[in-house]
Amino acid sequence: MRLAAVADIHLKAENHERDIQQFSVVNDLADALVIAGDLTNHGNPEEMKVVLGLLEHIRIPVIAVLGNHDHESGHQDEIAGMLRVAGVHLLDGHCFEVDGIGFAGTKGFCGGFAPYELMPFGEQGIKTFVEVAEREAVKLDYGLAQTHAAKKVSITHYSPIKDTIVGEPEPIFPFLGSSRLERALEVHKPVLAVHGHAHKGTFSAETKSGVRVCNVALPILRQRGEEHPFAIFNL
Numbered sequence: 001m002r003l004a005a006v007a008d009i010h011l012k013a014e015n016h017e018r019d020i021q022q023f024s025v026v027n028d029l030a031d032a033l034v035i036a037g038d039l040t041n042h043g044n045p046e047e048m049k050v051v052l053g054l055l056e057h058i059r060i061p062v063i064a065v066l067g068n069h070d071h072e073s074g075h076q077d078e079i080a081g082m083l084r085v086a087g088v089h090l091l092d093g094h095c096f097e098v099d100g101i102g103f104a105g106t107k108g109f110c111g112g113f114a115p116y117e118l119m120p121f122g123e124q125g126i127k128t129f130v131e132v133a134e135r136e137a138v139k140l141d142y143g144l145a146q147t148h149a150a151k152k153v154s155i156t157h158y159s160p161i162k163d164t165i166v167g168e169p170e171p172i173f174p175f176l177g178s179s180r181l182e183r184a185l186e187v188h189k190p191v192l193a194v195h196g197h198a199h200k201g202t203f204s205a206e207t208k209s210g211v212r213v214c215n216v217a218l219p220i221l222r223q224r225g226e227e228h229p230f231a232i233f234n235l
């Protein structure tokens, strides 16, 4: 399978014609397209209509997760519904199979990276925060466990490892991902884990056990000189 993947497209209405032109070539270059969150800037239904206007031109299966920006206005359920009605396979702890590849995904959350993860100790606010991170990791683990495909792909918006966010200011690393997501990758060994969120991160790295992790945030792809607004993986 030729898999196209991107994250952090943050579509704007004023670039609509250009975006349609640039993205629609994916129909000829890939068998499926993954969008790993931050499709919009503020998660408004009006912005999602712009995204759907682009996706109308994509004829291959589209598999996506939401990002933190898609939650900003509190309309995440509505925009998730809009994506699903448009035929997007929006993953939130589920899995979906295309051509023998099992995709599992969830937004993920922050909390930092081992051995400096935030732990559920002390105030209730800290415990609630960590609980959200743990729940997201359970959802990824569940999705990966549910797909029985020989090859699996993990999709999150937040990063499961530190090495693909290197390039961002170090003080904000704990807000860009969580090692709790990495543990699900180490159990289920997907052939690829894609994420976004860290716009100034690093394209490719590996978990401790060698699972390939790629930060496909669009600004990183642009900086790498990718000809198209997505990276292509041969799985």
Ligand SMILES: [Fe+2]
Residues within 6 Å of the ligand: 008, 010, 038, 067, 069, 197, 199
């Ligand atoms: Fe983003």
Ligand SMILES: [Fe+2]
Residues within 6 Å of the ligand: 038, 067, 068, 069, 157, 196, 197, 198
């Ligand atoms: Fe983000």
